[in-house]
Amino acid sequence: MDFVFPNEVHVTWTVMIVLYPYITGLVAGAxxxxxxxHVFGRxxxxxxxxxxxxxxxxxxxxxxxxxLIHLGHPERxxxxxxxxxxxxxxxxxxxxxxxxxxxxVFEIWFVMxxxxxxxxxxxxxxxxxxxxxxxxxLHEDDATRAADHRIARFLAGLGIPMACLLHGYxxxxxxxxxxxxWWSTPxxxxxxxxxxxxxxxxxxxxxxxxxxxxxxWKLDQACLRxxxxxxxxxxxxxxxxxxxxxxxIGYQQTEEWEVLAExxxxxxxxxxxxxQFLIFSLGPFLMLATIVLLRVRDRVHNxxxxxxxxxxxxxxxxxxxxxxxxxQLLSKSMRGFTDYFPGLWEREGLVTAAVVFTMPFVIxxxxxxxxxxxxxxxxxxxxxxxxx
Amino acid sequence: xxxxxxxxxxxxxxxxxxxxxxxxxxxxxxxxxxxxASGPADADPDWSSRNWGYxxxxxxxxxxxxxxxxxxxxxxxxxxxxRTWVERYHVLRSGExxxxxxxxxxxxxxxxxxxxxxxxxxxxxxPKLCNHCERSVCSQVCPVGATYTSPDGVVLVDSxxxxxxxxxxxxxxxxxxxxxxxTHVADKCTLCYHRIxxxxxxxxxxxxxxxxxLFGDLNDPHGMLTTVLSQRRYRVLKPEMGTHPKCFYxxxxxxxx
Numbered sequence: 001m002d003f004v005f006p007n008e009v010h011v012t013w014t015v016m017i018v019l020y021p022y023i024t025g026l027v028a029g030a031x032x033x034x035x036x037x038h039v040f041g042r043x044x045x046x047x048x049x050x051x052x053x054x055x056x057x058x059x060x061x062x063x064x065x066x067x068l069i070h071l072g073h074p075e076r077x078x079x080x081x082x083x084x085x086x087x088x089x090x091x092x093x094x095x096x097x098x099x100x101x102x103x104x105v106f107e108i109w110f111v112m113x114x115x116x117x118x119x120x121x122x123x124x125x126x127x128x129x130x131x132x133x134x135x136x137x138l139h140e141d142d143a144t145r146a147a148d149h150r151i152a153r154f155l156a157g158l159g160i161p162m163a164c165l166l167h168g169y170x171x172x173x174x175x176x177x178x179x180x181x182w183w184s185t186p187x188x189x190x191x192x193x194x195x196x197x198x199x200x201x202x203x204x205x206x207x208x209x210x211x212x213x214x215x216x217w218k219l220d221q222a223c224l225r226x227x228x229x230x231x232x233x234x235x236x237x238x239x240x241x242x243x244x245x246x247x248x249i250g251y252q253q254t255e256e257w258e259v260l261a262e263x264x265x266x267x268x269x270x271x272x273x274x275x276q277f278l279i280f281s282l283g284p285f286l287m288l289a290t291i292v293l294l295r296v297r298d299r300v301h302n303x304x305x306x307x308x309x310x311x312x313x314x315x316x317x318x319x320x321x322x323x324x325x326x327x328q329l330l331s332k333s334m335r336g337f338t339d340y341f342p343g344l345w346e347r348e349g350l351v352t353a354a355v356v357f358t359m360p361f362v363i364x365x366x367x368x369x370x371x372x373x374x375x376x377x378x379x380x381x382x383x384x385x386x387x388x
Numbered sequence: 389x390x391x392x393x394x395x396x397x398x399x400x401x402x403x404x405x406x407x408x409x410x411x412x413x414x415x416x417x418x419x420x421x422x423x424x425a426s427g428p429a430d431a432d433p434d435w436s437s438r439n440w441g442y443x444x445x446x447x448x449x450x451x452x453x454x455x456x457x458x459x460x461x462x463x464x465x466x467x468x469x470x471r472t473w474v475e476r477y478h479v480l481r482s483g484e485x486x487x488x489x490x491x492x493x494x495x496x497x498x499x500x501x502x503x504x505x506x507x508x509x510x511x512x513x514x515p516k517l518c519n520h521c522e523r524s525v526c527s528q529v530c531p532v533g534a535t536y537t538s539p540d541g542v543v544l545v546d547s548x549x550x551x552x553x554x555x556x557x558x559x560x561x562x563x564x565x566x567x568x569x570x571t572h573v574a575d576k577c578t579l580c581y582h583r584i585x586x587x588x589x590x591x592x593x594x595x596x597x598x599x600x601x602l603f604g605d606l607n608d609p610h611g612m613l614t615t616v617l618s619q620r621r622y623r624v625l626k627p628e629m630g631t632h633p634k635c636f637y638x639x640x641x642x643x644x645x
Binding site: 180 | 468469470475485486487488489525528529530533534550552553554555560562563564565566567572573629630645
């Protein structure tokens with residue numbers, strides 16, 4: 001019969017703490033895609049390189065919002081940087097986040113300086129804003145472009161370990177909680193990084209296709225096919241790690257497994273087994289395998305890739321939900337489970353979550369109005385070539 | 389108050405002590421004093437030499453809930469949250485273990501145990517509270533250092549510094565922490581720090597009618613707590629967590645976690 005410690009009837013970390021690792025995952029994933037072009041010279045990804053960097057930036061701007069909404073005293077949030085307690089895994093957050101934000105902001109500045117200058121040469125408030133962004137220096141020639149490129153490439157390279165650190169750290173927050181057998185695994189760090197890359201690529205494909213269809217722009221087929229291959233590869237690694245973790249615990253048949261098996265069977269069967277694995281992992285795996293391994297027409301490829309991306313966005317969201325909420329359903333009495341269902345209108349409810357998640361897309365649209373993120377009609381490469 | 393670890397008396401406290409002088413004189417010599425505790429009138433109360441600990445004798449607990457009610461009244465614990473609680477165990481003939489806590493804010497068990505009485509082979513009560521661990525994981529994970537261990541070994545929360553992130557709630561293996569819905573900060577048992585600093589017992593210890601709860605100084609070789617622990621068998625909860633709890637359970641059944 002179920003017994004839950006009386007303070008565990010109330011779930012402490014709710015929807016906002018599901019959203020937080022989800023958004024930071026999108027940041028890390030989008031940034032990795034950007035770096036595949038800027039650092040690793042994957043030229044076919046140029047159509048999404050600027051967009052992915054801008055996406056990483058706007059998601060990063062909103063990554064802390066769920067945390068602030070969740071904190072009991074958000075006005076004390078800076079205590080985490082003013083009086084950090086370094087034995088806590090969480091104490092590093094402020095520094096890691098700030099350092100990464102600085103790198104991303106500088107990289108955007110160097111990658112898009114030319115575009116800001118072009119816009120700054122016009123008139124009006126936006127032009128004035130762009131002049132301020134480039135520090136009122138509108139000079140640009142081949143030498144400045146080459147210098148911008150060198151610095152941007154360096155920052156993109158520096159950002160890769162920082163993106164991994166930012167998101168791996170989120171996984172570590174959960175993986176280091178020894179009191180919770182559903183969380184306590186060293187693999188959590190790695191699982192979070194790979195699922196972040198999957199969600200980052202998926203959100204780029206989703207957004208890229210939607211924006212191009214709405215505007216009637218031509219899709220870059222080489223770019224989409226490359227994104228499809230990367231998405232398939234990274235999802236295989238991410239899902240394999242998730243399966244490896246649960247299978248190894250199950251195979252060992254430890255004392256913990258008794259209660260975890262019950263957790264999966266009674267509380268997480270639908271969200272974890274049915275939705276996360278059977279529908280939203282196996283489904284996209286087969287879909288992506290089809291378009292990567294078989295010769296399919298561009299139109300079919302793009303539709304399947306887009307659907308698989310949407311499904312993988314849900315898969316990663318489900319993974320976050322099953323980790324964050326699932327872990328709290330299990331009582332530390334190891335004798336029972338509590339229940340949780342999010343409210344609609346409460347402070348950390350579904351409406352708030354929807355608003356928080358929508359805001360980056362709105363800001364991205366505003367960003368695009370200032371500096372075009374998808375310049376299909378412009379034959380001039382907006383970034384200098386990544387080689388050299 | 390949680391987080392208050394001044395060792396000198398303020399003017400207001402001194403006046404209050406003067407006003408309550410005769411009563412305190414009685415308390416100083418009576419059974420309500422903490423075992424081995426020095427009162428505020430001591431010439432040089434060196435609190436850092438103390439190491440407060442706690443022992444529970446489940447065999448003596450009758451599940452009356454007086455401790456829970458005393459704690460709630462003393463510390464203004466919100467309804468639905470617990471700084472301490474009492475678990476009721478029924479071990480059935482089949483080996484199945486049935487555990488429950490008393491419902492409602494008054495923490496009074498009902499006669500209905502939810503299992504057939506003839507199937508019960510063993511029944512007992514187990515009070516629970518913060519274990520004030522020597523290596524407290526809640527202190528380790530607090531990102532701002534709001535949770536800390538006082539010089540006399542009590543794990544406390546600085547409610548004016550806590551950001552209410554809830555990480556300590558997740559990290560505590562014993563489920564003894566909660567986010568207070570009124571103050572929005574982490575809350576837990578303080579061993580009634582405001583009382584023990586004045587030589588009094590924690591409210592739960594004082595309220596227990598059977599002496600199932602013992603409180604004292606683990607550094608006092610002749611204290612009551614040290615004596616009991618040297619004479620009786622005991623164990624701590626979840627020793628595998630490496631937290632080194634300072635709440636000791638005398639003769640505890642293996643069913644308890």
